[in-house]
Amino acid sequence: MSKNKLLLIDGNSIAFRAFYAVQNYESFKTKTGLHTNAVLFFNNMLESILERESPTHVLIAFDAGKTTFRHGFFTDYKAGRSKTPGEFKEQMPYIRELIEAQGIKHYELMDYEADDIIGTMAKREANENCEVVIVSGDKDLTQLADDHIRVEVTSRGVSELVTYTPDFIQEKYGLKPLQIIDMKGLAGDSSDNIPGVTKVGEKTALKLLHEYGSVEGVYENIDELKKSKMKENLINDREQAFLSKKLATIDTDSPIEVEMSSLAYSGKDLDKLVPFYREMEFKQLLSKLDTSGMTGESETTEEIKFELVTSSSDITADMFSDEMSFYVEFLDKNYHNADIVGIAWGDTDKLFVVPGDEALHSTVLKEWLEDETKVKNVYDAKANYVLLNRYNIQLQGVKFDSLLGAYLIDTNDKSEDLADLAFNHEYFALETDETVYGKGAKLAIPEETVLADHLARKAKALTVLTPQLMEKLADKEQSDLFFEMELPLSKVLADMEIAGITVNAQRLQEMKQEFAIRLADIEKNIFEQAGEEFNLNSPKQLGVILFEKMGLPVIKKTKTGYSTAVDVLEQLKEQAPIVEDILTYRQIAKIQSTYVEGLLKVIHHDGKVHTRYVQTLTQTGRLSSVDPNLQNIPVRLEEGRKIRQAFIPRDPDWQIFSSDYSQIELRVLADIAKDQHMQDAFKEGQDIHTSTAMRVFGVPTPEEVTGNIRRQAKAVNFGIVYGISDYGLSQNLGISRQEAQTFIDKYFEKYPDIKTYMEEIVREAKDKGYVETLWHRRRYLPDINARNFNIRSFAERTAINTPIQGSAADILKIAMIEMAKRLKAEKMAATMLLQVHDELVFEAPKSEIPKLEALVKEVMENAVSLSVPLKVDSSTGNTWYEAK
DNA sequence: ATGATCACG
DNA sequence: ACGTACGTGATCATG
Numbered sequence A: 001m002s003k004n005k006l007l008l009i010d011g012n013s014i015a016f017r018a019f020y021a022v023q024n025y026e027s028f029k030t031k032t033g034l035h036t037n038a039v040l041f042f043n044n045m046l047e048s049i050l051e052r053e054s055p056t057h058v059l060i061a062f063d064a065g066k067t068t069f070r071h072g073f074f075t076d077y078k079a080g081r082s083k084t085p086g087e088f089k090e091q092m093p094y095i096r097e098l099i100e101a102q103g104i105k106h107y108e109l110m111d112y113e114a115d116d117i118i119g120t121m122a123k124r125e126a127n128e129n130c131e132v133v134i135v136s137g138d139k140d141l142t143q144l145a146d147d148h149i150r151v152e153v154t155s156r157g158v159s160e161l162v163t164y165t166p167d168f169i170q171e172k173y174g175l176k177p178l179q180i181i182d183m184k185g186l187a188g189d190s191s192d193n194i195p196g197v198t199k200v201g202e203k204t205a206l207k208l209l210h211e212y213g214s215v216e217g218v219y220e221n222i223d224e225l226k227k228s229k230m231k232e233n234l235i236n237d238r239e240q241a242f243l244s245k246k247l248a249t250i251d252t253d254s255p256i257e258v259e260m261s262s263l264a265y266s267g268k269d270l271d272k273l274v275p276f277y278r279e280m281e282f283k284q285l286l287s288k289l290d291t292s293g294m295t296g297e298s299e300t301t302e303e304i305k306f307e308l309v310t311s312s313s314d315i316t317a318d319m320f321s322d323e324m325s326f327y328v329e330f331l332d333k334n335y336h337n338a339d340i341v342g343i344a345w346g347d348t349d350k351l352f353v354v355p356g357d358e359a360l361h362s363t364v365l366k367e368w369l370e371d372e373t374k375v376k377n378v379y380d381a382k383a384n385y386v387l388l389n390r391y392n393i394q395l396q397g398v399k400f401d402s403l404l405g406a407y408l409i410d411t412n413d414k415s416e417d418l419a420d421l422a423f424n425h426e427y428f429a430l431e432t433d434e435t436v437y438g439k440g441a442k443l444a445i446p447e448e449t450v451l452a453d454h455l456a457r458k459a460k461a462l463t464v465l466t467p468q469l470m471e472k473l474a475d476k477e478q479s480d481l482f483f484e485m486e487l488p489l490s491k492v493l494a495d496m497e498i499a500g501i502t503v504n505a506q507r508l509q510e511m512k513q514e515f516a517i518r519l520a521d522i523e524k525n526i527f528e529q530a531g532e533e534f535n536l537n538s539p540k541q542l543g544v545i546l547f548e549k550m551g552l553p554v555i556k557k558t559k560t561g562y563s564t565a566v567d568v569l570e571q572l573k574e575q576a577p578i579v580e581d582i583l584t585y586r587q588i589a590k591i592q593s594t595y596v597e598g599l600l601k602v603i604h605h606d607g608k609v610h611t612r613y614v615q616t617l618t619q620t621g622r623l624s625s626v627d628p629n630l631q632n633i634p635v636r637l638e639e640g641r642k643i644r645q646a647f648i649p650r651d652p653d654w655q656i657f658s659s660d661y662s663q664i665e666l667r668v669l670a671d672i673a674k675d676q677h678m679q680d681a682f683k684e685g686q687d688i689h690t691s692t693a694m695r696v697f698g699v700p701t702p703e704e705v706t707g708n709i710r711r712q713a714k715a716v717n718f719g720i721v722y723g724i725s726d727y728g729l730s731q732n733l734g735i736s737r738q739e740a741q742t743f744i745d746k747y748f749e750k751y752p753d754i755k756t757y758m759e760e761i762v763r764e765a766k767d768k769g770y771v772e773t774l775w776h777r778r779r780y781l782p783d784i785n786a787r788n789f790n791i792r793s794f795a796e797r798t799a800i801n802t803p804i805q806g807s808a809a810d811i812l813k814i815a816m817i818e819m820a821k822r823l824k825a826e827k828m829a830a831t832m833l834l835q836v837h838d839e840l841v842f843e844a845p846k847s848e849i850p851k852l853e854a855l856v857k858e859v860m861e862n863a864v865s866l867s868v869p870l871k872v873d874s875s876t877g878n879t880w881y882e883a884k
Numbered sequence B: 001a002t003g004a005t006c007a008c009g
Numbered sequence C: 001a002c003g004t005a006c007g008t009g010a011t012c013a014t015g
Helices: A011-019 A039-051 A069-073 A092-101 A114-125 A139-144 A167-172 A179-185 A202-212 A215-220 A230-237 A240-249 A272-278 A283-288 A363-370 A381-389 A402-409 A420-426 A433-437 A448-475 A481-499 A504-529 A538-548 A566-572 A575-601 A638-647 A664-672 A676-683 A690-697 A707-722 A728-734 A737-750 A752-768 A789-825 A846-863
Strands: A004-010 A056-061 A104-108 A130-136 A149-155 A160-164 A323-330 A338-344 A350-357 A375-378 A398-401 A502-503 A611-612 A624-626 A654-661 A770-772 A778-780 A832-836 A840-845 A871-878
Touching: A004 A039, A004 A114, A011 A039, A011 A056, A011 A092, A011 A114, A011 A130, A039 A092, A056 A114, A069 A240, A092 A104, A092 A272, A104 A114, A104 A375, A114 A130, A114 A139, A114 A624, A139 A149, A160 A167, A167 A179, A179 A202, A179 A215, A179 A240, A179 A707, A215 A240, A215 A566, A230 A240, A272 A283, A283 A420, A323 A381, A323 A448, A338 A448, A350 A448, A375 A448, A381 A398, A381 A481, A398 A402, A398 A448, A398 A481, A402 A420, A402 A448, A402 A481, A402 A638, A420 A448, A433 A448, A448 A481, A481 A611, A481 A789, A481 A832, A502 A840, A504 A575, A504 A638, A538 A575, A566 A575, A575 A638, A611 A654, A654 A789, A654 A846, A664 A676, A664 A707, A664 A752, A664 A789, A676 A690, A690 A707, A690 A737, A707 A728, A707 A737, A707 A789, A728 A737, A728 A871, A737 A752, A752 A770, A752 A789, A789 A832, A789 A840, A789 A846, A840 A846, A846 A871
Parallel strands: A004 A056, A004 A130, A056 A104, A130 A149, A323 A375, A375 A398
Antiparallel strands: A149 A160, A323 A338, A338 A350, A611 A624, A654 A840, A654 A871, A770 A778, A832 A840
């Protein structure tokens, strides 16, 4: 009969070590906010020890209850321990679940510690035919070491183990294993609150034990000792020494009801472990699991079969079926001018790859792509529309977009690479683009077969991911959000991006000359006042001039030095005229570099700028705009606003038309908070800030609301939408925190339903781990139960703000889809060009403007039905500047 | 790559 | 007591 090997693990001590294996456990969290660091490191430690030892039997022992038999004779046993963090406690049930999924038994016994279970099992089972290995984070267990029992103690977290055999203990301490107990008797153990003898530590204890062998030996020969303080302490603490020894002695005869045969280890329980890893979001571990033996699981490594087509004339109709995945590869993020590296399409039965843009010259492919009845499942539909449009192909029949779907399921899942996305959804047979193409200067397209394999795998991944993602969307009630809102929107956005907006480069050139002269002028002025030349664009150098050379008071500091931000400079401008000039310089320099020069750089050959709306980025559901960002073109200050003069219609006979929602976020708030007062104000068409001013500040009539009071009310309304704090409001209004708090108190008194909404939404977020918009757009808030006040507060404000900002974003998206539909139905020439969060910008022939105005108003105001009316303001002009 | 600053809703 | 408003992107300087 072959020899057995029993592995005994001290569950509590390893779990504790695992928890502290990393400094920052906040980064190990599931999207619902559950910490997983201890589970993860426990798992890793367990797997490495199982691999190293190959045990035939395994048991993991835990402490049971708060007290043990040791408390019976020493109430302060283990007292004074700082209480275990909640982040650790919450993980203990999951560690037990992990152990079960790993196919291992765990055991605990009332009134006994894990040590006693281990000690009893070890002494009971260890013999010639059974080797015992004990693993703990605690050296106490080394007392059990003998010829058949080896004790492994973790060091450096849980990554390394130190082996304690009798020989090793002899070498290290000059003691036999059982004398470890005597050492504790004399030296004590602060972590378990074992007292030991006063002033006796490990060194003294060792000296005594080398001489007298045991605690008993020391006291039998106590008279031999020379008179000393130590001798006095030994005599005084005699009782304590024996008690300490008793406390440190592991009970090797505890009443354990575990049969060796029940501990037989036969490997992981994959049917439990896979779902468990998924719950813990251990993606790396999942990818390493060999799930081939599991029912319904795909294999981790797979050969992929595909047909490489190198000539467009070889593309034939029989290569297409009614539903297929379709993938277009391009490496330049800006798909408005990116080259196509290759395309791939296929389904579960077959895959086809064509390198380069060869395929796009195939009429067979074009016909399939443009056939609405042929279903395509893609990755980044919007990019596909834009890219194919450049080849005169009007893509139709897109049913699913994995990028868009994954984003809706979890907005944090911002996988720019299909491989990352696939990985996050447990599909592993795909390399990342960085691996295949390299990055930076090393970016290169590999040889044809390697490229083709990669692209085939992408198409294959889409085939696997599509049904999975669709199911996840359905589970979250997000099918309508996807199919009715986001996917149709991707086509609308593609058309807007393709349309582009015409920019008057000449106007920008004029401005550039003008600003250059002014900047040089101001710069000269500043250098004269400073008495030296320096880099005005460097906050660091500017800080030295202002706060060191000129001795101005430091109002605010940043991580790296003095703050020279606007609000700081505003406060300093009375004290030195240079500050006013710096502010002017900053303002003009910003306009010049970001807008004048920036825009000139991105004008295409068609005289237009073509932004890209990023549909899968923001946490709230808003769009973002890049290359160039057309959602932050200056408007507030006249100087910058002039930039808008450069945005013109495509034809002199056309005009720019702009419509924006009035107070959409506050209207959404009035609706979702069900606040009657706020709803009434909107229904009656009142100015909302004036209405707020009247209620909060007790002004009887609208006429008596002064500009200043309205300004304050407006700031309070903004604050409410952002998840108000007294500090934030005080900063915004330049008032004291106390005054700001008074405003907030009064506001909540007058709008109790708003207060209730805020409390409810935060409670809901804490409960569910996420918040939702009116159209089920979801944002997870893992920090909502954080112990750190700042982190938690931030998540609470986010919980308040996201449904408001996100629902408003949803409304504009719905309006955009309807608007595109209506423009087409009415066969209008008018074109939707830009979206700026609550505003839509069009260009249209002058003659069409009246019709457009009526249509846009109707569509936007009736896009959705809330308990308050939606209102839009519109304007027309020969440039965007004039359409205000 | 990161932080500071400043443009927008 | 804690130290902040919510959501973005581009540019410049600097490590």
